[in-house]
Amino acid sequence: MKNSGQPNVRSNPERVKAIAAFSGGLDSLLAAEVTRRAGADVLLLHVHHLFSASDDSLERLRTAAERYAFPLRVEDVSEAHLETIRRPKHGYGRGMNPCLDCRIFMLKVAGRVMEEEGAGFVVTGEVLGQRPKSQHYRALLRAAEESGLDDRLVRPLSANLLPDTLPVKEGWIPRECFLAIQGRSRETQMALAKELGITDYPQPAGGCLLIERAYAARVRDAFDHLGRDAADAETFRLLRHGRHFRISDAAKVIVGRNERENAILDGFAGGRIRVEPVGVMGPTTLVEGDPDDEELALALALAARYCDADAIVSFRVQRGDETFTSEAAPLLPDDPRIVAWRLGG
Numbered sequence: 243m244k245n246s247g248q249p250n251v252r253s254n255p256e257r258v259k260a261i262a263a264f265s266g267g268l269d270s271l272l273a274a275e276v277t278r279r280a281g282a283d284v285l286l287l288h289v290h291h292l293f294s295a296s297d298d299s300l301e302r303l304r305t306a307a308e309r310y311a312f313p314l315r316v317e318d319v320s321e322a323h324l325e326t327i328r329r330p331k332h333g334y335g336r337g338m339n340p341c342l343d344c345r346i347f348m349l350k351v352a353g354r355v356m357e358e359e360g361a362g363f364v365v366t367g368e369v370l371g372q373r374p375k376s377q378h379y380r381a382l383l384r385a386a387e388e389s390g391l392d393d394r395l396v397r398p399l400s401a402n403l404l405p406d407t408l409p410v411k412e413g414w415i416p417r418e419c420f421l422a423i424q425g426r427s428r429e430t431q432m433a434l435a436k437e438l439g440i441t442d443y444p445q446p447a448g449g450c451l452l453i454e455r456a457y458a459a460r461v462r463d464a465f466d467h468l469g470r471d472a473a474d475a476e477t478f479r480l481l482r483h484g485r486h487f488r489i490s491d492a493a494k495v496i497v498g499r500n501e502r503e504n505a506i507l508d509g510f511a512g513g514r515i516r517v518e519p520v521g522v523m524g525p526t527t528l529v530e531g532d533p534d535d536e537e538l539a540l541a542l543a544l545a546a547r548y549c550d551a552d553a554i555v556s557f558r559v560q561r562g563d564e565t566f567t568s569e570a571a572p573l574l575p576d577d578p579r580i581v582a583w584r585l586g587g
Contacts (some may be wrong), residue, residue, distance in 0.1 A: 244424040246304070256283055256364040257283045257361060258281075258282050258283070258361075258363070258409065258414045258415075259279060259281060259282065259283045259284075259285065259359060259360060259361040259404055259410075260277050260282040260283070260284050260285070260362065260363050260364070260365050260396075261284075261285050261287050261312045261352050261355055261356045261359060261361045261364045261365065262274035262277060262284050262285065262286050262312075262349075262364075262365040262366075262367075263287055263288075263289065263348060263349075263352055263364065263365065263366045263367070264286035264287060264303065264307070264312075264314065265288070265574050266288070266299065266302060266303045266365070266387075266444040267292075267308060267336075267367065268367075268428075268431055268435060268440070269367030269368070269369060269372075269399060269431060270431070271306065271310065271367070271435075271443060272365070272367060272398075272399060272404075272431055272434055272435060272438070272440065273365050273366060273397070273398045273399055274286060274310075274312060274328045274343040274365065274367075274466070275310065275438050275440065276398040276399070276413075276419070276420070277365050277396070277398050278312075279419070279438075280398075280416075280419035280420070281361075281414070281415060281419070282350065282362075282409075282414070282415065284312060285312070285313050285314075285361065286307050286312045286313065286314045286315070286366070287314075287315050287317065287351075287352055287355050288300070288315070288316045288317070289317050289319055289348045289351050289352070290305050290316055290317065290318045290320065291319055291320050291323040292320045292324070292451075292475060292478050292479065293327075293450050293452050293478075294324070294450065295532070296524070297314070298397065299563030300316065301358040303316075303501045306408075306442070306443070309442065310440065315355065315359075317348060317351055317355065319347075319351055320475060321347040321475060323344075323347060324330045324473075324474070326340060326343050326344055326347045327340065327387065327461075327478075328465075328470040328473065329470065330343035330344075331343055334339075335375050335453065336358065336453065337453040337454065337458035338452045338457075338458040338461040338462060338510045339450055339452035339453045339457065339528050340372065340452075341363060341375050341376035342375060342376045342381055342385065343385070345376050345385050345387050346385050346388045349364065349366075349385060349389035349391055349395065350390065352364045352389075352391075353389060353390055353391050353394075356391075356394070361411065362394070362408070362414065363391075363394040363395070363407065363408055363409050363413050363414075364391055364394060364396065364397055365396050365397075365398060365529065366384060366394050366395070366396075366397055367397075367399060368397045368399070368423040369397070369399050369400050369423050369424060369431075370382065370397070370400040370403050370404065370423075370425075371424045371425045371426065372424075372425065372426050376441070379404075379534070381399050382397065382400075382407060383404075383405075386496065388434075393405075393406070393407045393408045393411065394407070394408050395407065395527070396409060396420075396502075398419075398420050398421060399420075399421050399423045400419065400421065400422065400423055400424055401417070401420035401422075402417060402420050402421060402422040403424055404486050410538050421434075432532075432540065435441060450531045451482070454586075455587065456585065456587060457481060457482070457586065457587050458586070458587025459531035459586035459587075460486050461478070461480040461481060463486070463488055463494070463585050464477055464478075464481065465547060467488070467491065467494070467531070471481050476510065477582075479510075480496070480510045482504050483496075483498075483512065484496040484497055484498050484499060484503055484506075484507055484525075484528075485497045485498075485499060485584065486581055486584070486585040486586070487528040487544060487580070487584050487585065488531075488585055489540055489541060489544070489579075489583050490531075490533070490535060492531045492532050492533055492534070492537060493529055493530070493532070493533035493537045493541060494528075494529070494530045494531055494539075495527060495528070495529055495541045495545070495583075496527065496528040496529075496530065497523035497525045497527050497542055497544065497545060497548055498526045498527065499525070501506075503525075503526075504525055504526035505526075507526045507527075507528055508526060511528060511560070514528045514529060515528065515529035515530075515533070515538070515541075515559065515560065515561045516528060516559070516560040517529065517541065517545050517557050517558075517559050518557065518561075519541060519545070519549050519551075519555055519556070519557055519558075520555075520556045520558050520567065521556060522548075522549050522550055522555060522556060523549065523550040524545065524548060524550060524551070524555065525548050525549070527541065527544075527545040531543045538559075538568075541570075542555075542557055542559075542568060542569075542570035542572060543570040543572060544573055544583075545557065545570070546570045546571065546572035546573070547572040547574075547575065547577075547580065549571040549572065550574070551560060551572070553571075554570065554571050555569065555570055555571075555572065556568075556569050557570065
């Protein structure tokens with residue numbers, strides 16, 4: 243029976259264990275609850291990487307798991323995940339987001355946790371047709387195959403529109419306990435959440451930095467000028483902060499936007515030229531690469547553009563073990579080079 247409404251609730255005296263991939267969003271929470279009501283013990287698994295949850299978001303995940311009485315395990319795969327970003331087998335989406343490759347990577351992590359926890363299968367909140375690149379029918383089957391999970395991967399919200407999985411074949415969970423939701427509308431999930439008593443959940447959002455236009459442009463620039471292998475975790479973290487300007491093949495300028503970002507940029511100063519205004523309010527600026535004297539002067543003029551001064555600005559410049567003072571007149575606000583240099587607009 244194809245069911246797109248509330249799932250059946252089943253009592254199972256010999257409960258199988260399931261690992262439920264947990265992003266913190268509504269779909270993943272619903273998938274976990276549907277699976278639990280179908281008779282399985284469910285462990286939530288959040289796979290954390292550089293482009294997903296912040297520390298605050300992780301705390302919200304823990305709060306949600308506790309509220310709905312699910313155990314939660316967090317796996318930090320930040321370093322291992324970077325190769326998926328550098329060289330995705332299935333390519334990128336509209337930004338620098340290799341959605342299908344990321345999904346396969348996360349499922350492989352879930353498969354490892356499944357073995358470690360002695361679980362029988364893995365659950366995700368994916369919905370058939372919800373995302374055009376990673377959740378169409380063939381992509382869902384490909385992810386199951388390439389992750390090595392095959393029929394141990396269950397999408398409870400759309401399972402009745404997909405081939406039977408091991409829990410159904412083995413009789414652990416009757417097929418009618420699963421659902422047949424498809425498409426991009428969220429109305430069915432929201433109605434289901436109300437029926438299941440799930441009232442506190444985040445609104446749907448992209449959530450991934452790699453989709454954001456400005457961040458994606460900075461990643462492309464890093465790959466072009468540093469090289470894919472040289473773009474390490476610190477590189478990707480720095481791309482989150484400040485205004486980024488590519489002023490030449492040899493130099494990129496990163497300008498803080500506020501006091502908080504100035505402090506953050508200080509933490510990335512190692513191996514980069516640090517520029518600080520003297521006697522006026524203004525941003526901390528980093529220069530990345532190996533600029534010549536003319537390029538460094540241009541970087542100072544750009545930094546002066548964002549200082550609270552209309553006249554020449556004095557800067558303290560730290561370049562390796564050398565510290566010196568230099569001056570620069572600010573670029574005019576309407577200088578067309580500023581727009582041309584800025585990565586991501």
